[in-house]
Each structure stands twice: as structure tokens, then as C-alpha cells.
Amino acid sequence: MAETGNNRVQKFTSEGTFITMWGSLGAGDGQFQHNHGLAIDSQGNVFVADRDQNRVQKFTSDGTFILAFGTPGTGDGQFTGTNGVAVDDDDNVFVGDSSPRIQKFTNEGVFILSWGSAGTGDGQFDFPRGLSIGEFGNVYVCDRNLHRMQKFTGSGGFIAKWGSFGSGPGQFNLPYGLREGNDGVMYVADSSNHRVQAFQFSQATVPTTSEWGLTVMCLFLLVTSTIIIRSRWRTCSPGKRCSPAFSARL
Numbered sequence: 001m002a003e004t005g006n007n008r009v010q011k012f013t014s015e016g017t018f019i020t021m022w023g024s025l026g027a028g029d030g031q032f033q034h035n036h037g038l039a040i041d042s043q044g045n046v047f048v049a050d051r052d053q054n055r056v057q058k059f060t061s062d063g064t065f066i067l068a069f070g071t072p073g074t075g076d077g078q079f080t081g082t083n084g085v086a087v088d089d090d091d092n093v094f095v096g097d098s099s100p101r102i103q104k105f106t107n108e109g110v111f112i113l114s115w116g117s118a119g120t121g122d123g124q125f126d127f128p129r130g131l132s133i134g135e136f137g138n139v140y141v142c143d144r145n146l147h148r149m150q151k152f153t154g155s156g157g158f159i160a161k162w163g164s165f166g167s168g169p170g171q172f173n174l175p176y177g178l179r180e181g182n183d184g185v186m187y188v189a190d191s192s193n194h195r196v197q198a199f200q201f202s203q204a205t206v207p208t209t210s211e212w213g214l215t216v217m218c219l220f221l222l223v224t225s226t227i228i229i230r231s232r233w234r235t236c237s238p239g240k241r242c243s244p245a246f247s248a249r250l
Contacts, residue, residue: 002048007032009048009063022063027053030065037130037177039087041107047093049082056082056095056109069109074099077111084177086131086139088154094139100125102141102156115156120146123158130177132186140178140186147172149188167193 001010008023023032033052040046044061055070070079081098088094091107101116102125116125130142137154148163149172163172173192180186186199 002035002038004034004036007035009035009038009046009059011061011063020062022059023048029068030057030059030063032057036082037084039085039093039131041087041091041093042089043091045107047085047087049085049095051082054079054082056085056093056105058109067109069105070095076114077103077105077109079103083127083129084131084142086133088133088137088139090137092154094131094133096128096131096141098127100128102128102131102139102152104154104156113156115152122161123150123152123156125150129175130179130189132178132180134180134186140180142175142178142188144174144176147175149175149178170197172197 001012003010007025008021010021011019013019022030023035025031025033027033032048032050036049036051038046038048045066046059046061048057048059050057054072055068057068058066060066070077070082072078072080074080079095079097079099082095083098084096086094092112093105093107093109095103095105097103099116100118101114103114104112106112116123116128118124118126120126125141125143126145127143128141129144132140134140134151138159139152139154141150141152143150147165148161150161151159153159163170163175165171165173167173172188172190176189176191178186178188184200188197188199190197
């Protein structure tokens, strides 16, 4: 769990029993200044988005520092605020950058590619906040200030988007993070609506909706805890592309 206010990471069992923690306020290795999100690779290594220091840090599962990458700036491999991180099945690392764009790196922090720019069009962002990897390595992005989700291939090709500003089913007010659970459902933290929305992937091309809602405390518990879940992917029929459709009430 990335604990932003205390500039540390805490590790728990799946039942919530404390195991260990690491980190403190500072600029050294293993220190943070507003760590915003983390992700786990196939070896159990932990990647932490160290937002205000414009870098990502990599640790072993018990908190031993391995490496850091990123510097302030807008060039390849540089950041203007790391707002989210995700790791795919090949252990590539995706980072949401306030520039605004998404950058892709190897597991050792070597820059591969980037996509995105400021704007409201497909593939553009206004503060990409949360990232998640879905089936076939597709990348889902919380486009926070535009109140929507965007879906891309692992190389940045735009696939789909959904959501608009509002409080109705399938609408958002500053979505903060998202993760696909082991049940194949995509959970989105709809922060200023004080709720979580759950989307089910199906062959439908248009999302269907129903009622839902959680308290703000449940929202933050879900966001911070699901960030460490290794996802399991659902599949669709051959030749069919999965799209988001709203699931049952939470």
C-alpha cells in the first residue's frame, strides 16, 4: 500500500495483517515525496511512483532498494510528476506523467516509448492519474480532469473511451484510480462522487449501467489495496473485442 501522507509503503497479508513497511520523507534512495501508487512485477518487485521527485523507485518485496529512474523534465524518461504506475505481464513498466502523457519502460527503467498530449481528443489527457493493465496487455488510464477512462494497446494505440462528467451510472467526477480484480471486474475510484464503480468486460460495444455506490472510506481502502493485486485476465470469443459494461451493485 502506497501511503502518500506518510511517505512510505506498508505491506500486509491479504487478510490485513501488517508485515513490514519502508520509506520516509526525503530525496535519498528509498525515501519519498508524495508517493502516488505502486505496482508489482512477476518477481514480486515493487515499483513506486515518487511523484514530487519525478521518479519511479524499484524495491524487492521486503523493501530493499534496487534502482530509481527519472528526472525532472519533458524529455524521454523524464517526468513532471509521476501520478501512477502499472506493470504488464512482460514486466514492462507504464508511468502516468503530468506532462500529460504515458511513458513505457523496461523493468530496469530504460525508456521504450511514450504517447499522449494535452487536449480532449482520443489519446489526449488532462492529468492521467491511475493506470491498470488489462487483457492482452491493454492499458487503461484514468483521465482524471476529463472524467473518463481511456483504453490503449501496450504500444499506445487508442482503442476506446468511456465516461463523462456527472454522478449517474458510468459517469465520473475526478476518477482517481482503477484496477482489474481477480474476478475480471474493473473497479474505478470515482473520488469526488465518493464511490467505486465496477465495470464488467463483455462483447457489448456500449456499456450498460445499474445502481452502485460506496462510502468514501471504502473508496480509499479499495484504491490503495487493489493497487498491489496481480490481475487475472478474462478472454472474449475469437475475433471479438471486449468492452466495458457496468456490473452489479457493490
